[in-house]
Amino acid sequence: MDVLPVVIILNYHRIGPTDPANPLHRLHAVDTDVFRAQLGYMQSRGRLVGLEDIRLNRDLSPLNFAVTFDDVPADAGNGIGIMEELRAPFALSVCGQLARDGWGIRDKVYSIVKYLDD
Secondary structure, three states, rough: OOOOOOEEEEEEEEEEOOOOOEEEEEHEEEEHHHHHHHHHHHHHHHEEEOHHHHHHOOOOOEEEEEEEEEEEEOHHHHHHHHHHHOOOOOOEEEEEHHHOOOOOOOOHHHHHHHOOOO
């Protein structure tokens, strides 16, 4: 009986210095050293693959990890640079409105933190 490969897709936003007082950082940021450690763990347990490899079921190992960056704020560039250093595949999902208009209105996270009971 053949065992089907397992694929875990991880989605990141910001990679870099984090500020615990910033609600966006608490929910969307991963420290650079932590990101590197996470990648090392993934590589020690399985294989980093691209979305096209998954779609085509191409050269998958028993355990595979795909890394994606969502919205792609400037701090995502830190993670993208690390992925490029490793020559590892990754995917980007750019938020067109952010790219076109900048922030405009603040992320809803600020509203959640402001109005959430302790």
